[in-house]
Amino acid sequence: MEFTYYNPKSIQALVDTLSGLPNYALLAGGTDLIVKMKEKLLRPMPQAVVDIKGIDGLQEISDKDGYLWIGPLVSHTTLTKSALINEKAVILAEAAGQVGSPQIRNMGTVGGNICNASPAADTVPALLALDARVEIQGPDGLREMPLADVFTGPGRTCLLPGQFISRIKVRQIQPDEGTAFLKFGKRKALAIALINGAVWLKIADGIISGARIAVGSVAPTAIRLYQLEQWLIGKPAHAEVFAEAGVMAAQMVKPIDDVRCTASYRTCLARVIVYRGLVAALERVQVGCGCE
């Protein structure tokens, strides 16, 4: 495995470095990239590896105008432990805490989890349920887009040569909102998801006024169940409604058989994860559910 190693120290230096490289890979924590390079799974193999770990400002988490701004180099361990994330976007801490093992969580980053574009990535459903947007930088400057539009297929994103994610922006949870993240794996730890999912609910006087539901490992990319979200709006926040929503979710997903489990088992799990996610999200609503 031969490649040239670059380690730019600023965002501008990264843009400049990438503009001269025809075939490169960005290196964050390396927990996906290095495995793929060692196993020669990349076609073509990168001739250059650009290490972004030393770039200032990509490791920060900040809080402004009802949003959290998260640098792509923030590790899963940091997300899990961050007081800001636990207070204002707790499902992201919970999802990050489900990634791999302590070693993987120490090295692996949220930006790498997104850009690896696995349909089973654990932070992605949580970010989708939090309505995340990403800032993309490149030779043509900066643009912002919904995270949901980043994924184009398994292992594929819309990022063009020279482009990279420079920030992730999520809405902070409000008292009349509740969230939940759930994952089913073959083991309780160090297991890639058979299915994972995240729910965000907004409740007013016991009625659902907003819903976002995202599931992973049941389609070529993690997906939002937009039709189901619309169906939920205006309905009572009640277990019977949630059970019906679970049945509808199972009809909406398009899983495949793979080494981890069958498509039909994943379809059953989609019903369970959406039902349980809605119940758990409702339990976290502090204001407006009629029980305060």
Ligand SMILES: Cc1cc2nc3c(=O)[nH]c(=O)nc-3n(C[C@H](O)[C@H](O)[C@H](O)COP(=O)(O)OP(=O)(O)OC[C@H]3O[C@@H](n4cnc5c(N)ncnc54)[C@H](O)[C@@H]3O)c2cc1C
């Ligand atoms: C043993 C093991 C267990 C694992 N378990 C889980 C698990 O349970 N759940 C889970 O979700 N994942 C799991 N993973 C996958 C992996 O750890 C995560 O996806 C991790 O978040 C990747 O982050 P990284 O920083 O290591 O990415 P890297 O490997 O450095 O990069 C991954 C990809 O993203 C690109 N990239 C990185 N940062 C950027 C950026 N800012 N802009 C553009 N492109 C970028 C890289 O070029 C590369 O293509 C596991 C991996 C291993 C080896």
